[in-house]
Amino acid sequence: MPELPEVEHVKRGIKPFAKGQKIESITYSDKVQEGKAANKETIIKGLELDTFKTFTEQYIITDIERRSKYIVFYLEKDGDQRILLSHLGMAGGFFVVDELEDIGNANYRKHWHVIFQLDNHKLLVYSDIRRFGEIRNLPSFDAYPSFLEIAPEPFDEEALPHYMACYDKSYYQNKPIKQMILDHRVIAGCGNIYACEALFRAGIHPATLPNDLNHQQREMLFYYVREVLQAGIDSGGTSISDYLHADGSKGTMQLHLNVYKQKYCKVCGNEIETAVIGGRNSHFCPHCQN
Ligand SMILES: [Zn+2]
Incomplete structure (x- = not known):
């Protein structure tokens, strides 16, 4: 299961390619769509898939950070701000590639679930072999109170x-x-x-x-x-x-x-x-x- 150091490295791996980019479009895997249809909330939590798109597509990723074991994407479109909050679950990961075939590990290549097409023509891909991970699109952190309960970052003074x-x-x-x-x-x-x-x-x-x-x-x-x-x-x-x-x-x-x-x-x-x-x-x- 990815812990703080692993999530930190996932963030470091994607940030140089994804920060500052506009998300042009989103593609969901069949599993995500079937899961939503069956009320299982596979990976995309809390919003209908179309609503998730509405609050993500054409938004610019203004920053990416790690908080505890979460990756936080700050989004903005015409002054409207949203947050993508992702927990990698047991075996999730983000990749930035030119095409899916470029994901080196066959398991991650096969088990992609959400593709964010960026305007630099790269793909920000969320893959998850066991599908315990999650991605939420929130208006602010207040909309997800358990995130606000997390202790200070271990390297912070408090x-x-x-x-x-x-x-x-x-x-x-x-x-x-x-x-x-x-x-x-x-x-x-x-x-x-x-x-x-x-x-x-x-x-x-x-x-x-x-x-x-x-x-x-x-x-x-x-x-x-x-x-x-x-x-x-x-x-x-x-x-x-x-x-x-x-x-x-x-x-x-x-x-x-x-x-x-x-x-x-x-x-x-x-x-x-x-x-x-x-x-x-x-x-x-x-x-x-x-
Ligand atoms: Zn011993």
Whole structure:
């Protein structure tokens, strides 16, 4: 699943080609059209497909940014502003190509779902192998309140005090620490892979209750989350399963993982254990993390 570093690289891959361009037209895949007809809201959420077109076609993409695990496209037409908000789900991705055949990975080439024809003659393509991703067209962020609940970006100054204050909320007190740091209202963009890795670096068992961590451990865990996210960005993300950059190349973070889907602990040599904690598969070293 694309986490903050992977989404950051998707954004970096498309922004130079798509920012400043007008969206001339949109093409939907059969799956998107069939899904809408069956009320399944496949990928395009919240609007009828024609309405989505009305608020997207002939709009200029004035900017593209990443916020947590979302990609945000700011649109404008004759002073009217709209926002395209996309979550890549389990295996979604954006590509900018001259034609569909130029998408390097056969799976992504086959599973395209939305094509935005840009006025520089390039195609901005949303592909999604498992179709868990989504694209919304909003008049403003107020129209999608859960987006406004997302914690500050982890590299922003307010992120640490925001995270520390979450320990005082009763909602988190009986939940495993792993589940707490996966919550984007606590830390933005930290998904399963990076949560497992940060907990390993901090020497904290993923099932630990937040109240059992002292002040120093809480802060340390935050710094390790930020460290693994930064390492993920620096190495181009983690290319496990389907993740690829917008240009089809792969990240190398998977070579630097200590516990996620690993067999043996690189520190003590013990076997890495796997357990479902807070509903997600967790990988940890029972010796180094307690
Ligand atoms: Zn170990």
